[in-house]
Amino acid sequence: MYPPEFKVLVPSSLEEALKLLKEHGDNAKILAGGHSLIPMMRLRLVKPEVVIYLGKVPGLRYIRENGSTIKIGAMTTHGEIESSSLLAEKNPLLQETASKIGDLQVRNMGTIGGSIAHADPAADYPAALTALEATVVLKSLDGEREVKVDEFIQGPYFTDARPDELLVEVRVPSLSGRFGTAYEKLYFRATDFAIVGVAAYVEVDGGAFSRVRVGLTGVGDKPVRARQVEEELVGREASEASIEKAADLASEGLEPPSDVRASSEYRKKMAEVLTKRALTRALSKAKGG
Amino acid sequence: MSQQGEQLVKITVKVNGRTYTHEVPPRMLLVHYIRDVLGLTGTHVGCDTSNCGACTVIMNGKAVKSCTLFAFMADGAEIITVEGLASNGKLHPIQEGFRENHGLQCGFCTPGMIMTLYDFLNRVKRKPSEAEVRRAIEGNLCRCTGYVNIVRSALWAAERMYGGGGGGR
Ligand SMILES: Cc1cc2nc3c(=O)[nH]c(=O)nc-3n(C[C@H](O)[C@H](O)[C@H](O)COP(=O)(O)OP(=O)(O)OC[C@H]3O[C@@H](n4cnc5c(N)ncnc54)[C@H](O)[C@@H]3O)c2cc1C
Numbered sequence: 123m124y125p126p127e128f129k130v131l132v133p134s135s136l137e138e139a140l141k142l143l144k145e146h147g148d149n150a151k152i153l154a155g156g157h158s159l160i161p162m163m164r165l166r167l168v169k170p171e172v173v174i175y176l177g178k179v180p181g182l183r184y185i186r187e188n189g190s191t192i193k194i195g196a197m198t199t200h201g202e203i204e205s206s207s208l209l210a211e212k213n214p215l216l217q218e219t220a221s222k223i224g225d226l227q228v229r230n231m232g233t234i235g236g237s238i239a240h241a242d243p244a245a246d247y248p249a250a251l252t253a254l255e256a257t258v259v260l261k262s263l264d265g266e267r268e269v270k271v272d273e274f275i276q277g278p279y280f281t282d283a284r285p286d287e288l289l290v291e292v293r294v295p296s297l298s299g300r301f302g303t304a305y306e307k308l309y310f311r312a313t314d315f316a317i318v319g320v321a322a323y324v325e326v327d328g329g330a331f332s333r334v335r336v337g338l339t340g341v342g343d344k345p346v347r348a349r350q351v352e353e354e355l356v357g358r359e360a361s362e363a364s365i366e367k368a369a370d371l372a373s374e375g376l377e378p379p380s381d382v383r384a385s386s387e388y389r390k391k392m393a394e395v396l397t398k399r400a401l402t403r404a405l406s407k408a409k410g411g
Numbered sequence: 412m413s414q415q416g417e418q419l420v421k422i423t424v425k426v427n428g429r430t431y432t433h434e435v436p437p438r439m440l441l442v443h444y445i446r447d448v449l450g451l452t453g454t455h456v457g458c459d460t461s462n463c464g465a466c467t468v469i470m471n472g473k474a475v476k477s478c479t480l481f482a483f484m485a486d487g488a489e490i491i492t493v494e495g496l497a498s499n500g501k502l503h504p505i506q507e508g509f510r511e512n513h514g515l516q517c518g519f520c521t522p523g524m525i526m527t528l529y530d531f532l533n534r535v536k537r538k539p540s541e542a543e544v545r546r547a548i549e550g551n552l553c554r555c556t557g558y559v560n561i562v563r564s565a566l567w568a569a570e571r572m573y574g575g576g577g578g579g580r
């Protein structure tokens with residue numbers, strides 16, 4: 123299956139890429155790893171006139187620590203995130219999430235910038251990025267702005283990016299202290315998107331939860347925080363009994379879609395079950411398990 | 412496959428050690444470039460929907476699904492296909508593993524399986540566990556073997572490449 127004809131432009135600098143975007147804006151699509159765009163073009167679901175390929179733009183592929191922030195270039199692949207020792211130590215939630223995306227080949231090509239910009243409501247990263255209060259940096263010829271991921275993703279395949287803006291960087295916190303994280307993903311086949319995915323991040327202080335963040339993907343139009351669960355747990359005894367009680371609140375207010383893979387009801391139930399599992403595993407890591 | 416007036420992109424690719432330069436239409440997929448332009452038909456098209464892995468080749472050291480890349484994305488890259496694995500008439504240990512362990516039946520999935528395992532085994536640099544092998548080939552479907560002998564072939568190859576012992580996680 124060939125997509126319809128298109129014209130490709132291959133900028134060799136960020137400046138040039140931004141100029142091309144400004145010039146072609148609405149008629150153009152950015153091509154990163156291609157693992158969402160190419161399948162969609164082949165099915166003729168999207169038919170861009172112009173494709174701007176980022177593969178030859180230097181300086182978009184890095185993972186580095188900068189104070190309490192870890193900065194990740196948009197073209198960094200899922201595989202590079204999965205095998206980053208910096209992330210394994212200082213943000214294992216993102217690292218674990220990357221390891222659960224697709225399959226080996228998909229992780230070799232797909233990029234974090236592409237995944238976020240694509241805004242698939244069942245994509246894996248958004249659960250972790252929401253829980254981590256991560257931000258993305260958008261750049262255009264007119265300047266640069268930083269937006270929280272849960273504000274950037276506005277709905278299925280719909281983001282806050284203007285047509286002339288490029289997503290250049292993702293920023294996540296560098297975690298320290300007594301923390302634990304876990305990502306629980308429900309899927310039918312190993313390489314599939316999440317039916318429901320839950321990311322948990324907890325901090326423990328003096329036997330009690332001092333910080334709790336829970337992010338969910340696959341349960342609606344966009345990723346959400348389970349704030350009821352977070353509020354219920356903070357200040358409570360850091361125990362499985364507390365989690366047991368709080369996790370049932372995870373589905374409150376959710377209206378997940380029904381589709382061929384799962385019903386809305388099932389997704390709601392699974393949101394609770396996976397929240398419990400993710401929090402339990404995160405807690406055991408925070409306790410040094 | 413080029414319509415009149417369609418843009419052509421000049422690409423230079425090193426495939427199995429040989430350098431090629433061609434002009435390709437932007438929408439030509441890498442798998443079609445490899446099969447139809449270079450005539451290397453060991454790389455297969457199984458699903459055409461990015462799911463089966465039969466089209467897997469090594470690009471710059473990493474296993475990729477060549478049906479999910481445009482040929483122009485390979486410009487400047489080094490590619491290895493299943494035809495490039497044997498050297499001086501001697502099979503690569505992974506190929507030998509498949510032969511010795513009955514790792515194939517119809518053989519359609521085999522080139523893709525082998526290329527994925529090539530990336531994986533080069534990366535782990537030790538004998539992996541069975542679970543690790545199964546995870547590595549998640550993106551490769553086989554309709555015949557039930558995977559048991561494929562996993563066995565991979566472990567056999569790993570032992571050849573890195574010696575016994577281990578077993579990993
Ligand atoms: C078989 C298969 C299984 C998969 N399984 C999963 C899974 O389990 N979980 C999961 O989360 N994902 C999965 N994916 C999707 C995969 O993670 C994609 O790689 C990812 O969603 C898109 O990244 P990309 O770099 O390939 O982007 P592309 O496909 O190149 O681009 C995707 C979209 O984002 C835009 N874009 C890309 N980069 C930028 C940028 N820097 N700035 C602005 N816009 C940009 C493009 O214009 C396009 O609209 C799977 C894909 C396949 C083919």
Ligand code: FES
Nearest residue numbers: 457458463464478
């Ligand atoms: S033909 Fe490429 S994944 Fe099936």
Ligand code: FES
Nearest residue numbers: 516517553554555
């Ligand atoms: S041997 Fe026939 S598909 Fe795998």
